[in-house]
Every structure is written in structure tokens, then in C-alpha cells.
Amino acid sequence: MRPLVSTLLVALLPLAAGAQTPATVQMDKSFIRFVSKQMNVPVEGRFKKFSANLSYDAKKPEASKAEFEVELGSVDLGSPEAETEVKRKTWFNTDTFPKAKFVSASVKSLGGDRIEVTGPLTIKGASINITTVATVKTDAAGVSVAEGKFPLKRLAYKIGEGQWADTDTVADEVEVRYRFTFSSRK
Amino acid sequence: MTSTRYSRTAITLHWLVALFIFAGFGLGLTMVDMSFSPQKLKFYSWHKWIGLTIFALVAIRLVWRLTHPAPAMPASMPAWQRRAAHVSHLLMYVLFFAIPLSGWLFSSAKGIQTVYLGLLPLPDLLTKDMGDIVLAAAEAEKPFTVSELIRLFHKFMNYLLGALVLMHIAAALKHHFIDRDDILGRMLPWLKSRS
Numbered sequence: 204m205r206p207l208v209s210t211l212l213v214a215l216l217p218l219a220a221g222a223q224t225p226a227t228v229q230m231d232k233s234f235i236r237f238v239s240k241q242m243n244v245p246v247e248g249r250f251k252k253f254s255a256n257l258s259y260d261a262k263k264p265e266a267s268k269a270e271f272e273v274e275l276g277s278v279d280l281g282s283p284e285a286e287t288e289v290k291r292k293t294w295f296n297t298d299t300f301p302k303a304k305f306v307s308a309s310v311k312s313l314g315g316d317r318i319e320v321t322g323p324l325t326i327k328g329a330s331i332n333i334t335t336v337a338t339v340k341t342d343a344a345g346v347s348v349a350e351g352k353f354p355l356k357r358l359a360y361k362i363g364e365g366q367w368a369d370t371d372t373v374a375d376e377v378e379v380r381y382r383f384t385f386s387s388r389k
Numbered sequence: 390m391t392s393t394r395y396s397r398t399a400i401t402l403h404w405l406v407a408l409f410i411f412a413g414f415g416l417g418l419t420m421v422d423m424s425f426s427p428q429k430l431k432f433y434s435w436h437k438w439i440g441l442t443i444f445a446l447v448a449i450r451l452v453w454r455l456t457h458p459a460p461a462m463p464a465s466m467p468a469w470q471r472r473a474a475h476v477s478h479l480l481m482y483v484l485f486f487a488i489p490l491s492g493w494l495f496s497s498a499k500g501i502q503t504v505y506l507g508l509l510p511l512p513d514l515l516t517k518d519m520g521d522i523v524l525a526a527a528e529a530e531k532p533f534t535v536s537e538l539i540r541l542f543h544k545f546m547n548y549l550l551g552a553l554v555l556m557h558i559a560a561a562l563k564h565h566f567i568d569r570d571d572i573l574g575r576m577l578p579w580l581k582s583r584s
Contacts, residue, residue, distance in 0.1 A: 241430055242504070242507055281499070285425065367427060372430050373430075
């Protein structure tokens with residue numbers, strides 16, 4: 204019984220923290236995945252470790268804020284060989300640049316439950332503005348789920364340099380998909 | 390009407406498949422030992438495309454073979470040799486299908502979709518979760534998984550086919566240079582009939 208109780212407590216903690224803003228995400232109901240194309244074959248990966256702080260108010264979507272940080276070394280590509288490779292200097296260079304970071308600069312309401320979030324995404328020392336449309340749904344308990352995707356050009360961040368800059372093998376465009384589950388401000 | 394020679398279609402298919410088998414086998418042996426590089430990814434893709442091409446060509450070949458009888462073997466050939474030839478041909482046909490299929494299964498089990506020529510995505514036959522099922526925890530470091538079993542099967546069948554191909558070539562040469570019969574001529578249009 205005791206482990207169950209503590210599990211429940213841990214699960215409820217983010218809800219309790221929801222009173223303050225921004226709220227941290229519920230990791231087990233959130234993800235950051237990406238799809239790259241190798242020889243035109245879609246290959247999915249994900250990051251096991253990341254943190255995010257988000258706030259969302261359905262009545263005032265423009266006041267929403269989103270921030271997330273990704274530990275690039277926690278990349279999961281389903282192949283140890285590929286994981287070792289992407290941590291190297293020519294790819295993420297995780298020794299020098301362990302984290303990727305996004306901070307929202309502006310949020311626009313697109314009507315309904317859709318918002319457009321713009322802000323700089325920093326990877327490997329380069330900061331480039333990205334824009335993503337997120338769908339945010341909030342339940343009666345005040346738990347919000349923000350979901351969306353955005354494309355990024357890996358070469359703009361020098362992810363995959365030298366021989367890997369060849370886009371015939373690994374396409375330039377990478378699609379990032381995310382879902383964040385968090386407690387919104389009431 | 391019986392002919393001493395295979396039809397032009399059968400001959401073309403035979404040599405095309407032979408060419409692709411050598412290319413696919415060579416690529417397969419080379420790519421597995423390469424360090425991770427764009428070239429390696431390319432070789433893997435080409436290897437898969439070649440395997441699928443063989444699968445398709447052999448499917449056509451099989452239909453052709455079943456609708457167009459093969460030329461009779463020379464009367465001088467002992468019965469056991471004819472039987473051995475039939476059995477090895479049959480086994481090669483089985484492997485022509487089973488090897489590409491096992492490769493496709495292996496790719497699926499590894500979570501990598503096969504996209505023929507980079508254009509035609511094929512459905513995954515297995516999921517990566519199925520491929521990751523541990524069959525025996527031989528070593529703590531690297532457990533024996535479903536995908537590993539498929540890989541070993543793929544490799545074993547390839548070596549078996551390699552041995553059969555060598556035997557096939559050796560037999561053809563023996564017929565031509567030692568028995569001096571028309572067997573090789575059935576597949577080589579420019580060889581003059583000796584009978």
C-alpha cells in the first residue's frame with residue numbers, strides 16, 4: 204500500500220504546484236519526439252530527459268508562456284550506434300552544448316484552442332526563431348495538454364556537419380513533435 | 390515442342406537475378422563492418438532495394454517457369470544428378486524469397502521502415518517492440534532478442550545460398566568443360582549447341 208500512496212503523492216504534486224505559475228510538466232504524459240528522414244526513410248527519435256515550464260489561460264491565451272529545456276544526451280534513436288554518433292562533435296556536440304532551450308517570445312491566439320507560439324530555439328550555440336501552432340485542451344481539473352509540431356532545419360544549427368551535411372542521406376528538415384501536460388492557472 | 394534452351398525471358402531473368410545476388414551479397418558483407426557514416430546508410434538502403442528487386446524478379450521468374458517448362462536435361466545425365474539439380478534449384482527459389490523477406494522482417498524489427506528506392510514505403514511487418522522482445526538473456530550486456538534471431542536467420546540463409554550458388558556455378562562449369570554437354574548452353578544463348 205505504501206508505495207501506492209507515495210506514487211499517488213508524486214503524481215499529485217504537480218497538480219498542487221499548479222497554483223503557482225508557470226507549472227512544470229507531468230513527464231509521463233509529455234514527450235518531445237522528432238522525425239528525421241534517412242534515405243527518405245522516416246526515423247523517429249525522442250528525448251528521455253527534458254524539463255518544461257508552461258502557463259496557459261484559456262481566457263487570456265496571449266499571456267501564455269512556454270519554456271523548455273532538452274538534455275540532448277538523452278536522445279533515444281532505437282540504435283546505440285546512432286545514439287553514440289549524434290552526441291559527437293559533428294552532430295549535437297553534447298560535451299560542449301548539453302542542452303537545447305526554447306523560450307516563447309510571443310503567443311498569438313488563433314481562435315478556439317489553437318495558439319501560435321514564436322520564440323528562439325537554441326541548439327548548439329545557435330538561436331533561431333521558430334513558430335509552432337499548438338492545440339491546448341484544459342480539463343475540469345485544470346490540467347492542460349498542449350500538443351503540436353514544428354519543422355526545423357538541422358543544418359541551420361550545424362547538426363550533422365562535414366560528411367553528414369549531405370542532405371541526400373539525411374534530410375535537412377526534421378519534424379519536432381511535442382506534447383506537454385501541465386496544470387494551468389485557474 | 391521441346392527446346393534445348395531456356396526462353397529469352399527466362400535467360401534474361403536468370404542473369405539479372407544473378408547480378409543482383411552478387412551485388413546484394415557483396416554490399417551486405419561490406420556494410421555490416423563499416424563504421425557509422427552516410428556511406429553506410431546508403432549501402433543499407435541499396436542492399437534493401439536490391440533484395441526487394443530480387444524478390445520481385447524471382448516472383449516473375451517463378452510464374453514464367455511454371456508456365457514455360459524448362460528444357461529437358463541431357464539423356465546422358467544420371468538420375469541422381471537430375472534429382473540433385475531439381476532439389477538445389479528448388480532450394481534456391483525458396484531462399485530467393487525467404488532471404489529478402491527475412492531482411493524486411495529484420496528492418497521492421499529494428500524499427501526502420503523499408504522505403505523501396507526511397508519512393509515506395511512498405512508496411513512494417515513487425516514493430517520494434519516485437520523485435521526487442523528478449524528470448525534469452527545470454528549476457529547481461531546484450532540480450533538475445535527477436536531481431537537478433539531474425540538477423541542470424543538472414544545471415545545463415547545467405548551463407549546457405551552462397552554455398553548453393555557456388556555449387557551451381559561449379560556444376561555448370563563441370564557440365565561444360567568435363568561432361569561437354571549442353572547444360573550451360575541452355576542459359577548462354579551464344580554457346581553453340583553440341584548435339
